Every structure is written in structure tokens, then in C-alpha cells.
Amino acid sequence: MKASSIQLLSGAGLSASSLLIPNIARGEFGSSNWEIGLVVAGYSATAFMSSYVFGRFSDVHGRAFVLKLGLFLTALAMLLQVFANDTYTLMLIRLIVGLCSGIYPAALLAYVYEKDKKIGKFTSFGSLGFGLGVFMAGVIGIYWGIFLFSSAILLVAYALALFLPFGKEEHHNVPLFPIAIIKRNISIYLSIMFRHTGACMIWVIYPIFLADLGADPIFIGAIYAINAVGQFVFMQFCDRYAGFLLIVVGFVMSILTFPSYTLATVYYEIIPAQIMLALAWSTLYVGSIKYVMERNDEKGTAAGLLQSALGISAILGSVMGGVVAQLYGYHGCMYVATFVAIVGLIIFINFNRRRVGSSKDLNSAGQ
Numbered sequence: 001m002k003a004s005s006i007q008l009l010s011g012a013g014l015s016a017s018s019l020l021i022p023n024i025a026r027g028e029f030g031s032s033n034w035e036i037g038l039v040v041a042g043y044s045a046t047a048f049m050s051s052y053v054f055g056r057f058s059d060v061h062g063r064a065f066v067l068k069l070g071l072f073l074t075a076l077a078m079l080l081q082v083f084a085n086d087t088y089t090l091m092l093i094r095l096i097v098g099l100c101s102g103i104y105p106a107a108l109l110a111y112v113y114e115k116d117k118k119i120g121k122f123t124s125f126g127s128l129g130f131g132l133g134v135f136m137a138g139v140i141g142i143y144w145g146i147f148l149f150s151s152a153i154l155l156v157a158y159a160l161a162l163f164l165p166f167g168k169e170e171h172h173n174v175p176l177f178p179i180a181i182i183k184r185n186i187s188i189y190l191s192i193m194f195r196h197t198g199a200c201m202i203w204v205i206y207p208i209f210l211a212d213l214g215a216d217p218i219f220i221g222a223i224y225a226i227n228a229v230g231q232f233v234f235m236q237f238c239d240r241y242a243g244f245l246l247i248v249v250g251f252v253m254s255i256l257t258f259p260s261y262t263l264a265t266v267y268y269e270i271i272p273a274q275i276m277l278a279l280a281w282s283t284l285y286v287g288s289i290k291y292v293m294e295r296n297d298e299k300g301t302a303a304g305l306l307q308s309a310l311g312i313s314a315i316l317g318s319v320m321g322g323v324v325a326q327l328y329g330y331h332g333c334m335y336v337a338t339f340v341a342i343v344g345l346i347i348f349i350n351f352n353r354r355r356v357g358s359s360k361d362l363n364s365a366g367q
Contacts, residue, residue: 002160003112004125009157010071011129014101016137017078017150018043019224020217021094022207024084024143031087033205037322039091040204041315043098048311050102055304056178058107063300064166067111070104071161075154077101081147102311106304111164113293120286124235127282131228138221178301185302187351188247188291189309192284194344195254196310198337200317201324202258209330215267223267223274230278235286243290244352250284251345253277258338262331 025031025039058066077093077100084090112122137146182189210220238246257276264270288306296302317337324333 002164003108003115004122006071006108006157006160006164007122007125008129008132009153009160010074010104011126012133012136013074013078013129013150013154013157015130015133015224015228016140016146017081017097017133019134019137019221020143020146020207021090022204023211023217025087025090026208028143029085029087029090033322033326035087035322037204037318037320039087039094040200041318042091043094044200044311044314044318046095046098047102048098048308048315050099051106051304051307051311052301053304054103055106055110055307056298056301058110058300058304059298062166063107063111064164066107066300067104067164068158068161070100070102070107071154071158073100073103075151075158078147078151078154082144102307105307106300109289109293109303110299111166113289113299118239119289119293120235120238123238123286123289124232124282127228127231127235127278129228131225131232134224134228135221138218141217178298178305181296181298181301182305184295185292185305187348188288189305191247191251191344191348191351192288192306193309193313194347195251195284195341196313197317197320198258198340198344199254200314201321201333201337201340202261204318204321205325205330205333209261210267210270212330213264213267213270219267223270226271227274227278227281230275231282234279234282238282238286241287243287243294246283246287247291247348248345250280250282250287251341251348253280254284254341255338255345256280258334258341261334 021039021043022036025036031039054066054070074097077097080093080096081090084093109119113119133150136149140146140149207220210223215223253276257273257280260273260276261270264273289303292302292306293299320336321333324336
């Protein structure tokens with residue numbers, strides 16, 4: 001239960017801190033869409049590098065130190081955001097937040113999987129935390145208050161980590177550049193990178209898009225919370241299915257969801273799409289984690305590389321989203337995101353074409 005609480009609290013802290021960054025950049029500092037894309041991409045860049053480095057470190061040297069270090073440093077980094085006073089100081093501080101927040105997730109995932117393999121239920125608490133965080137960000141409204149809230153609950157998560165029962169940890173000899181692990185999991189790393197690039201093209205402008213549809217900060221937080229609560233519910237059922245099936249369902253739902261955003265003419269019409277998005281991400285993310293955990297003994301490295309793939313996507317998607325929004329508007333981002341998700345599904349199916357139709361992958365699995 002302590003691990004699930006850590007997942008919930010850390011998810012809330014990260015999401016609350018990130019939700020209104022585009023609004024802060026535009027409203028407080030006058031940042032352009034291009035500059036907003038750079039701010040978001042910078043955070044993702046350092047999180048991407050940190051996820052791999054410390055995922056591997058947790059395999060080589062153990063989970064306990066990496067998990068505690070990451071939570072503590074992330075709590076401190078949250079406070080730094082209070083001191084941002086223009087676009088470029090905000091960008092610098094978000095680089096630091098990304099670096100710190102990428103330290104602990106792979107170690108935490110590997111710890112939980114090695115304990116009981118119920119990764120879907122555990123992951124659902126991260127989604128619930130995401131919902132709590134974005135809702136609280138909308139309620140608090142004041143930017144410095146949001147950052148203080150984020151720092152405080154990350155400190156609570158760190159305190160809980162001090163009492164986790166790690167016991168004797170198994171260490172692995174993982175090369176600095178683990179080519180074998182990358183080749184073993186390339187189908188999911190590459191395909192999810194495409195899908196998530198498309199998603200991040202939307203997320204970089206999403207709160208501004210909602211604001212332009214008439215949503216106030218409280219409703220923006222509620223919209224994100226609907227997605228998060230939906231994920232919490234859907235993820236409870238994911239453990240019973242094989243990773244391959246979950247991934248395919250996640251891709252298909254993403255391809256249906258992304259263009260549906262263009263149909264909204266007022267903010268409350270976005271709600272059905274948020275529920276579809278919850279199902280899409282629940283199945284894709286849990287399926288991806290199961291996919292790499294089932295195939296690798298070096299679970300910290302494999303999970304870290306998965307987080308790094310998502311980080312690369314966030315970098316590319318943030319920059320591309322800013323550029324596409326500048327040139328073709330919000331709907332342009334959503335249509336391009338749909339196309340990129342289709343490419344991701346084609347890549348995954350192509351790499352796994354021998355698995356398609358296999359009863360092992362299409363049936364319920366207790367893996």
C-alpha cells in the first residue's frame with residue numbers, strides 16, 4: 001500500500017506542477033506558442049535522459065537509493081518554480097524538474113512488479129494522483145501556491161519511501177548502452193514513441209485550447225481529472241489481459257480519440273473524448289509496461305528505456321505541437337497526431353506480425 005500511495009502522491013505533485021505551465025508562460029511572460037513548446041520540450045528532454053540513466057542505475061546498484069533520491073530531489077525542484085520570472089528562467093527550472101522527476105519512476109515500477117506483478121492496479125494510482133493534482137491545481141489557481149502544494153506532497157511521498165521493505169535486492173550487470181535490451185523491445189519503444197509524439201502535440205496546446213473554448217482554470221482541472229479518474233477505473237481491469245492485446249486496443253482508441261477533439265465547439269463537449277482517452281492510455285500504458293517486464297530480467301533498465309521513449313516523444317511532440325499550432329491552429333495538431341498514431345500502430349503490428357492471431361496474446365493472461 002505504501003508503494004501505491006507513493007505513486008498517487010508523486011503523480012499528483014507532477015501533474016499539478018505541469019498543468020498550467022503553458023498558461024503561465026503565455027499569460028505571465030507573454031511566451032509565443034513556439035516558446036511554450038520549448039519550455040515543455042526541455043522538461044521532457046531532461047526527464048528522458050534521467051529515466052534511462054537511473055533506470056539502469058537501479059538494476060546495477062539497487063532500487064532503494066534511486067527511489068528515495070529521486071523523490072527527495074523532485075520535491076526540492078518543485079520549489080524552484082516559484083522563482084521563475086520570465087520565459088527563459090521558467091525553461092531552465094523546468095529542465096531541473098524534468099531531470100529530478102525522471103530519477104525514480106523506473107525503480108518504483110520495477111520494485112512493484114518484482115513484489116506482486118499487479119502493475120495495472122498499481123499504475124492506476126498514478127492516474128488517480130494525476131487527477132487529484134490537476135484538480136487541485138485548478139482549485140488553487142495561484143501559481144506559487146500550486147508549486148508549494150506539489151513540493152509538499154512529494155516530500156510526503158519521500159517520507160513513505162523511507163519505510164518501504166526492500167529486503168535483499170538482486171543486482172544485474174547492465175552495459176552502459178544495452179543494445180540487447182533495446183533490440184528485444186524495439187517494437188514497443190518505437191511504436192509508442194510515434195503515438196505519444198502525436199499525443200504530446202495536443203497536450204502542449206490543450207489547456208490553451210480549452211481556455212479558448214471558454215473553460216476557466218477550475219474546469220480545465222476538472223477535464224483532466226475526468227481523464228485521470230477514468231484511467232483509475234479502467235486500469236483496475238488491465239492485469240487480467242495480455243500486454244499485446246492491451247497495446248493494440250490502446251492504439252485503436254487513440255486513433256479514434258485524437259480527431260474527436262476537433263468536434264468540440266464549447267468546452268463541455270470535450271468530456272466524451274476525455275473518457276475515450278482514459279481507455280486509450282490505460283490499455284496502452286499498462287500493456288507496454290507488461291510487455292517489457294515480461295520479457296526482461298533487467299526490469300529497471302527496460303522500464304527506464306520505456307520512460308525514455310515517452311520522454312523523446314514529449315520532446316518531439318512539444319516542439320512539433322508548437323510549430324503546427326503556430327502554422328495550422330489547434331485542429332492541425334489533432335489531425336497530425338492522428339496520423340502519427342496510425343504510423344505507431346502499423347510499426348507495432350509489423351514487428352509483431354507473427355504474434356497476431358495467437359490465442360496466447362488475444363486471450364486473458366495472468367502474466
